[in-house]
Amino acid sequence: MTTIRAAITQASWTGDKESMLDKHEQFMRDAAAEGAQVICFQELFYGPYFGITQDKKYYRYAEPADGPIVQRFAALAKELGLVTILPIYEEDQPGVYYNTAVVVDSDGTILGSYRKHHIPHVDRFWEKFYFRPGNLGYPVFDTAVGRIGVYICYDRHFPEGWRELGLNGAEIVFNPNATKPGLSNRLWELEQPAAAAANGYFVAAPNRVGREDNEYGDLAVTFYGTSQFADPQGNIVGGYASGDAEELVIRDLDLDMIRAVRDDWQFYRDRRPDSYTSIPKP
Numbered sequence: 001m002t003t004i005r006a007a008i009t010q011a012s013w014t015g016d017k018e019s020m021l022d023k024h025e026q027f028m029r030d031a032a033a034e035g036a037q038v039i040c041f042q043e044l045f046y047g048p049y050f051g052i053t054q055d056k057k058y059y060r061y062a063e064p065a066d067g068p069i070v071q072r073f074a075a076l077a078k079e080l081g082l083v084t085i086l087p088i089y090e091e092d093q094p095g096v097y098y099n100t101a102v103v104v105d106s107d108g109t110i111l112g113s114y115r116k117h118h119i120p121h122v123d124r125f126w127e128k129f130y131f132r133p134g135n136l137g138y139p140v141f142d143t144a145v146g147r148i149g150v151y152i153c154y155d156r157h158f159p160e161g162w163r164e165l166g167l168n169g170a171e172i173v174f175n176p177n178a179t180k181p182g183l184s185n186r187l188w189e190l191e192q193p194a195a196a197a198a199n200g201y202f203v204a205a206p207n208r209v210g211r212e213d214n215e216y217g218d219l220a221v222t223f224y225g226t227s228q229f230a231d232p233q234g235n236i237v238g239g240y241a242s243g244d245a246e247e248l249v250i251r252d253l254d255l256d257m258i259r260a261v262r263d264d265w266q267f268y269r270d271r272r273p274d275s276y277t278s279i280p281k282p
Contacts, residue, residue, distance in 0.1 A: 012210030040085035062091035138164035163197025166199035197234030
């Protein structure tokens with residue numbers, strides 16, 4: 001049996017970038033102490049969720065995908081032997097920014113990045129002001145714990161990307177989020193388990209938690225946590241995380257389940273790309 005121990009985190013905005021970095025460093029140390037082999041943080045983990053407003057000052061949270069924050073956590077990943085997924089605000093060049101997750105292997109090697117493809121622009125999710133749509137495809141990274149893909153928050157509403165990651169060989173897809181109450185509540189219960197079952201892999205979805213009124217006052221929204229792991233049968237592994245408190249969520253995932261489920265549910269064998277005439281094909 002090939003079992004890995006995976007961690008995801010949900011945290012509240014402290015009001016200060018440096019304290020957020022320190023908080024997440026401690027999450028990594030605590031996860032490693034509990035035997036975790038891989039960890040993923042929430043969307044834009046070291047800042048507020050600045051999509052609440054459209055303000056150029058938040059461009060200053062962006063840095064290169066190999067910048068100081070990634071270098072700091074890559075060194076820590078090497079120290080702890082912990083595969084790490086870092087959802088950052090990436091500056092590709094001045095004025096060109098992406099919502100990005102950097103994947104770091106357990107030896108500290110920066111394996112590459114995923115850039116969020118689907119960018120919302122609705123009330124208090126004004127992301128087109130901050131992010132260019134992703135252009136790196138749907139990469140899957142060979143890591144010390146297996147083949148990892150990433151999908152970010154609003155991406156999860158689009159089944160095509162989930163399938164691309166499966167076709168590219170993902171065994172675990174990490175989906176970091178900043179998700180608030182409203183229409184998303186029911187989708188939060190449905191989408192990750194459905195994607196896991198439809199594609200025969202594990203999904204790990206950390207979400208922000210708490211109300212960021214220390215940054216936005218009356219404009220603030222309340223992120224509802226309930227971070228989750230879903231297995232290839234569409235079951236929630238070990239229950240949801242807290243809906244209102246910070247938490248380090250650790251679960252054991254049996255990767256052998258992927259082959260067993262795919263042998264039972266032949267979704268890859270029986271798909272018919274030749275018949276999907278409204279979906280572009282390579």
